[in-house]
Amino acid sequence: MGSSDHEDDRRDGEGEGGSSIEQIFESKEVPSWAGQLTLRAFAVSLGLGFLFGFIVMKLNLTTGIIPSLNVAAGLLGFFFVKSWTTVLSKIGFSSKPFTRQENTVIQTCVVASSGISFSSGYASYILGMTKKVAAQSDAGNTPINTKTLSLGWMIGFVLVVSFVGLFSILPLRRIMILQYKLTYPSGTATAYLINSFHTPKGAKLAKKQVASLFKWFSVSFVWAFFQWFFTAADGCGFASFPTFGLQAFKYNFYFDFSSTYVGVGMICPYIINLSMLLGSVISWGIMWPLIEKKQGVWYTAGGMRGLQGYKVFVAIAMILGDGLYHFVAVFAKTSISLIKNLRENRDGSRTDPLSLENDNLSYDDKRRIKYFTQDQIPMSVALGGYAFLAIISIIIVPHIFTQLKWYHILVIYLVAPILAFCNSYGCGLTDWSLASNYGKIAIFVFGSWVGMEKGGVVAGLAACGVMMSIVSTASDLMQDFKTGYLTLASPRSMFCSQVIGTLMGCIISPVVFWVFFYKAYPTLGEPGSSFPAPFGLLYRGIALIGTEGTSALPKHCLEIALGFLLLAVSLNLLRDMLCHFKISAHKYVPSAMAMAIPFYLGGYFTIDMCVGSLIRFIWEKKDKKKAEAFVPAMASGLICGDSIWGLPAAVLSLAKVKPPICMKFLSRSANAKVDGFLGG
Template identity: 40%
Template sequence: MDSTDADSSPSVEQGFEGQTNPGFWRQVTLRSMAIAAVLATIFSLVTLRIYMTIGVVGALNMPANVLGYFSVKSLVAMLRRYGIAAAPFTRQENIFLQTCVMTCVNVAISGGLPNYIIAMNSHVAKSLSNHPDEQDIIDHVPTGQYALFLFLTGLVAVTSMLPLMQVMIVDYRLPFPTGSVVAHLINSFHTPQGAYVAKMQVAAILKTFLGSFSWSMFQWFYSGGEHCGFQSFPMFGLGLYKRRFFFDFSPSFVGLGMIVPHVVNFGLLFGAITSWGILFPFLESKRGQWYHTDSTSSLNGADGYKIFIGITMIITEGLFNFIKLLSVSSIDYYKKRQENDSGKIKYMLTSPSLNYDDRKRLEVLVGNQIPLFVPVVGYIGCAIICSVAIPWIFHHVTFYHMALLFVILPIFTFCNTYGTGLTDWSVAQTYARFLLFIIAALIAKPGAIIASLAVCGVAVAALNVSSQAMQDLKTGYMTLTNPRAVVAGHIYGVLIGSIINPCIFLAFEANAKNSAPIGSKDSEYPCPSASIYRAIGLLGKRGLDQLPDHCITFCLFTFLITLAVETLRLVSQKNDWKLQNFIPCITAIALPYLTGPYYSIDMTLGSVLLIIWDKMNRKSAELLSSAVAAGLICGDGIWALPSSILSIFNVHPPVCMKFLASGQQVHIVDSFVNTLETH
């Protein structure tokens, strides 16, 4: 909700009238820090697992809110039951807890493990080129150095957005939709009616969590080999199974499908059918005519078409949205400057009709301002340290590359954060991919790909974390939370994120099969985004000469189609046509081109279940669907931890379940099994 709401709107703060606003140390508490570390581990684990599998992850703010609220409320109730005094759990402490958890999750998303860090290894390099340059390969970044990289880039993000807080939230009164929705949710939780709804949601989470965890554990017993178990269930027949159309019984993807918009899920299914069902079989029939290599790991062959058609769709949509957001932001910025809206004090003085809620919020913000020199000095200091430390971690990067990046980064931060505040859409990935291509093209020699990936990584981490941090500050503003407490939550989230996420990745490495390590196409964690990032770097370094015949034509055709679809979406939104709800998401269509179609079936099933639930009982679906989805995702995701521990101790699944076509193959297998000794 914008801060300019009319006075006729129901007052939120009058419901909390009589409650004293807690001080800094009642908002930043040790109990919230401890619970935040636990929840951050869970949600980072889930986020990384999903991101490393399909390359996209839904927003987990709502599940994190529900679990955070329930965790502290339960702790307080338990302490009081045993006669131990415990301070009440306030919405301000809830904001601090939420900020810590989501900052850690954002560090996981933008920290590079699912994309640009994995793009540096030999498995991804060999999937795009038969003979990759050894100087453009880093198979392992030491855990300590990587943790330092995450911590420094996270601090850069936090310090770069702090000077923009007053401008974005008060002067220009940007809505920041996600931050506003989370604020409304937390405000409602801390009223008597909200507590009842929270209990219902938590009960739904616990039930689905236990069911999802138990099902994942059951599936594990039958996955004792490559392509074994329910994860490769040929529901549509063995013919389509060879085209990777199968149902893998994944609660995570079904739950994710209930959170992600329907248009995205059906876009994934459409992309799966058009790519693996139609286009790829056609391209394979052209082997020997349009390309002459049988290798499945070369951009000179069929992979060149698959990867660059997908990349063209993603980059075109990203650039279209970037131009749209830049235009909208510029017009909005110009109008606000014309209003001479130059500060919070002037805004208060010139608005005698300012409603009660906004006046209370401004008082808290004014009384707890962070001096401007603190973030400015912090940014300069972090930039200098990063310019020295990052070339030490990635030797292909120079001090001058980093210094130039930190000079222009505040401009990108302002543009990206302003656009996010207006539309809830961050284009950090577009900025990063643009920098990736430019740096690779400028260096254009061995080591260019590693250097460009490292620079790109700093940019995407700084831009993504900073825009999401501003969402948290908007949430804090609407809940009378001390902005210093929110910033403390950001710093603590960056700190635990730089420790937790590398450790989680080590667990994934231990869990991955030796024959299919992380980043390889046959891996349980293929990291599809990594191929995109490396392919862009290769294109910048080598130019277009390496691509197979007619690949540029296909990419041009894809560019025009994407442009037409995005223009149609923009026009339909502007004119409020119903058609806008049925125009597919181009990035969603592109993902199966790079990863395969299997997860799109699960996610579409999640959408179908939600649609049916909504038709049967809309109120129940609105209240509980996010909670059910959170339980499904967390239960399946948490099983990755015990399975990783079992793998470390060489405890493997005892059974391999596979499916065969009927006929002679069955008789051969039966004959072989009958020859085995039984005990």
């Protein structure tokens, strides 16, 4: 999900009282690029990388909705280093001043590390290869189309593919940041926050925000701990509370008391949460009960050839429709903007943005350009690094996934730089990364190329992983360059912190997934479990369509799916048309991607998120300024506390320690039967 702080980017050139940001910081020395890479920064980044990696993994394995955690990363980085320097000064040791450049390094490193939890696909394409997920669909459940997970090859794969994307876009950083002046809204908003933290007024506010974060962290952690006592078996505890009655509970409409998703709802835009609620009502409130009545007419089997097939493929259709529209729209917008920029450069109508003698440049611009251009990364490093890492990947990946051949990987690495540029450029314009869409295209292309008989399902999913890793890390790096440009952090320090953060993530992510989820929760990936990992089955469904076609779908499933694909395209088209004609109703057009997620999972988490939206709405009505300052901190605390309880809960599960109580809710007739049985 994109950041909800994009409105701040309009203020990136202003400080307190509307003055220039760089004039406020003029008296502060800017450290050298090596001086920005401190040991304490990486120590803090490692701890926060583990925390955020765990949070992102948990969110991936439950609903797949991941809010922007940049604010929390910047806030916590600020807090821990400030605490570090304060403690050292009290015991008589002096320490280097904490600068906004060092804060930027921490934020970059943490986000790069936790980003691997998403791009490494443990909740999507990797999980889609497993026998457990394959067993949920009849088609493609063969040895060559499945792969047994092990920690060794998972770490090896993510190490081999995650660094290549960093070199693919490196030579274009000056063009995209300085010449084309791309906005990168998330990167700009993050820079604004970091700059504000390090002004005298901003530092005081940051301390209050951190206090709020830790307060709600404690509340959330204690609440999660309390709930654990009542979950002795499946279907027990507050997470199975039939808030709206047992019939609504049967169709996944209930409030499950998850502070994680209340927090996520506070960060996500209102339209996203309401779109998911609408999707829940359409699917679980109307469609699935009606289709259930067609059992024996439209379908007779279970699994993917039954009701499950409708749930999975209608969700896939909406996701593909939404992704296809954004792919075309962003590509068109990118092409138009690129042609315009090239024409201006050729005609000489654009003043050289790199010239510090340019009178059109503000003081802030001149100072930022000076620091952004003084620490260059040689072209030979970018090209040589990409070629070297690509060769290693071409050699190693076919040994991990025997269904892929070396020439398949070669084709990916020949095409990937173009797609990485398109994604980075489009992300700079719209803040919309299409990495997962490029991955889905790779599933279709390489899955059909290899074919079902030769393991096309695994080949397509593995190719998706290679492509996603390149395209995703490339756009993330350019976002970080934009943040560094606005905080005077050196491009070299940004690149180094991205590399180190990626390395941390390549170790943290597979270990967290393997130890705390895959081994601790045997039902992971199964519908109705604590961690259903919906995207594992959805990605496998895409691979099955790519290799086998639609012959395995239940009756009328294809027609319904196509209808919802067209609905997704139509909603996006309607929103863009309303935006183009400046009609304010565009704010109320539902998001197709958000609507699709509950089609498979149900509405329980959407209730949580709407509660979060309601809290934010009431707070904004009472005190909008205070809400803007403290909603992200409160939300981050709720997410962190509940998610971190997952660590001791996983350890208890591994140690075979079970909760002592089962709190379960029964209907009156079921309760009478239980009483009769116990009485007998």
